Amino acid sequence: MVSADDLPDYFAKLNPVPAAERPDLVAAPVAAALKHVPQALVFEIDPELADTAALCAEFDLPLETAANCVVIAGSRGEVDKTVACMALATTRVDVNRTVRKKLDVRKCSFAPMDYAVEATGMEYGGITPVGMPDDWPIWIDRAVVDAGWVCIGSGVRSSKLLLPGTALADLPGAEVVEGLAG
Secondary structure, three states: OOOHHHOOHHHHOOOOEEHHHOHHHOOHHHHHHHHHOOOOEEEEOOHHHOOHHHHHHHHOOOHHHEEEEEEEEEEEOOEEEEEEEEEEOOOOEOHHHHHHHHHOOOEEEEOOHHHHHHHHOOOOOOOOOOOOOOOOOEEEEHHHHOOOEEEEEOOOOOEEEEEEHHHHOOOOOEEEEOOOEO
16 A cells, blocks of 8 residues: 655645545546555645645645646547546647557547537546546656656546556556657
8 A cells, every 4th residue: 555655745745545435536537447556645725726836836845746647538530539638738649649649540630528528427627547437548758757756637626636657558548659758
């Protein structure tokens, strides 16, 4: 079992607890998927701090230790495709080249907020790859996997998850993608 003592000081000071012990702090789809990331920790925040920049500024967290999940939608002809992409907060997902080519669509863009919220069962500003719909691929930039412990969404705006970036690669449907973000 992981404890706050195992974390870098900047995360330990957040007083996180094992997420499996506090499923009430995360969105329902995330709670159902915690079995895939047993090392995940959770901590409560003011929902006004759900934005990565605000959270990092408030708690003096290095921005490179935070990762964001974006939902990308694309289409080719009558076929619509959706993917969840994870990138460090210091980078941006390469939507127009890497994602478009790998998703094999003519064009793609960030999914509309209403669609992303409804399809994931998560709150905007808290979307996370943990608990994504089963038929969506999850692409994770190599830098996230290599980052050590990262702070990510919990499906709600009032908490965050902490887990090793390598744990994200173990999620169902996950794939580490070189050059996903830059």
